Amino acid sequence: MQTQELHINTADGYQVAATLFSPQSEVNATVIINSATGVLRQYYNAFARFLSEQGLQVISYDYRGIGGSKTNDTKDKALSMINWGRKDYAAIVDWVEGKYPEHKILGVGHSIGGQLLGLLPDNHRISAYLNIASQHAHWGNWRGKFKAQSFVFFHGLLPAFRYAKQFPKWVLGSEALPKYVTRDWSRFGRKRFYTDIDGKELHDNFYNYRGKIRYLAIADDHAFAPPTAVKSLKENVYINAEGELILIEPKHYGMKRIDHFGFFQKNMNQQAWQECVDWLTEQSFLQP
Numbered sequence: 546m547q548t549q550e551l552h553i554n555t556a557d558g559y560q561v562a563a564t565l566f567s568p569q570s571e572v573n574a575t576v577i578i579n580s581a582t583g584v585l586r587q588y589y590n591a592f593a594r595f596l597s598e599q600g601l602q603v604i605s606y607d608y609r610g611i612g613g614s615k616t617n618d619t620k621d622k623a624l625s626m627i628n629w630g631r632k633d634y635a636a637i638v639d640w641v642e643g644k645y646p647e648h649k650i651l652g653v654g655h656s657i658g659g660q661l662l663g664l665l666p667d668n669h670r671i672s673a674y675l676n677i678a679s680q681h682a683h684w685g686n687w688r689g690k691f692k693a694q695s696f697v698f699f700h701g702l703l704p705a706f707r708y709a710k711q712f713p714k715w716v717l718g719s720e721a722l723p724k725y726v727t728r729d730w731s732r733f734g735r736k737r738f739y740t741d742i743d744g745k746e747l748h749d750n751f752y753n754y755r756g757k758i759r760y761l762a763i764a765d766d767h768a769f770a771p772p773t774a775v776k777s778l779k780e781n782v783y784i785n786a787e788g789e790l791i792l793i794e795p796k797h798y799g800m801k802r803i804d805h806f807g808f809f810q811k812n813m814n815q816q817a818w819q820e821c822v823d824w825l826t827e828q829s830f831l832q833p
Contacts, residue, residue, distance in 0.1 A: 630664025
C-alpha cells in the first residue's frame, strides 16, 4: 500500500488537499471518504489504510476552509457547507473519473459527510454509499435531554456566531469553521429540510439518488447522531435510495463505547472495519 498527497482544483478556483491510499493489487473501485464537520482528513488514516490493505483504493480530503484546504479569508461566502458538496466533493469525483475511468466510485460519509451526497450534482456517479454516524440534522430528530441541547445548539449557539469571522475551535474541539459554514450548519439544523441561503429547499439531489446506502447507527451516539436522526436521514431525506440501517452496539464488538467519533479510531474492533470492507467490495462487483 502506498500513499500520495494531492491538491485538486475545484471548478470555482479553490484547491482541495487530499490523500490517496493505493493498494499493491489491481483494483476496480475507489472509495471517497467524506469527513465530519471540522474534522481533518488525517483522522481517517487508520480506517483508510485498513481499507486499502484489503484491496480498496481510498481517497480522503479536507473541505475548503479546513485543514490543508484552508484559505486566509474565513468570511468568504464560497466557504460553505453547500459548496463542500457541490464543489469540493464534485472536484474529487471528477478527479477520480478522469484518473481511473474504469473504476466504480463508492462513498463513505461520517456525520455531515453522509449528507453531502445529496448536495453532489450528478450523484448517480456514486455507485453505493456507506454512512457511518451520519444524521438528518434537524434538531427534532434528537430525543430526551439531547433534543433540548440540539435545539439550543442550532437556534442559539451557532446563530450567536453569525457575524463572527469563524466558529472557534474551542467550542467543539474540531477545526475552526468559516463563517458561512456555520450559517449553513445552523440553517440545516433549524429547518425540516436542507435549504440554501435564500430558504429554497434542496430536494432534488437527495431525492434523485437511487443507489444503495448502508447506514451504521451507533447505539451510544446520543449527542451527535442518535439512531433516530440516522433513521430520519434514511426515511425522510434519501427517500428513493435502496437503504439499509444497522445498529452498531459497542458490546457486540467487545467495546465499552464507540460514540460519534470512535468508529474511525485505531482501537476500534477491526471486525467492524472488515464488515465495511466486505460490503464495499461487494458493491464494487455489482452490475449497475
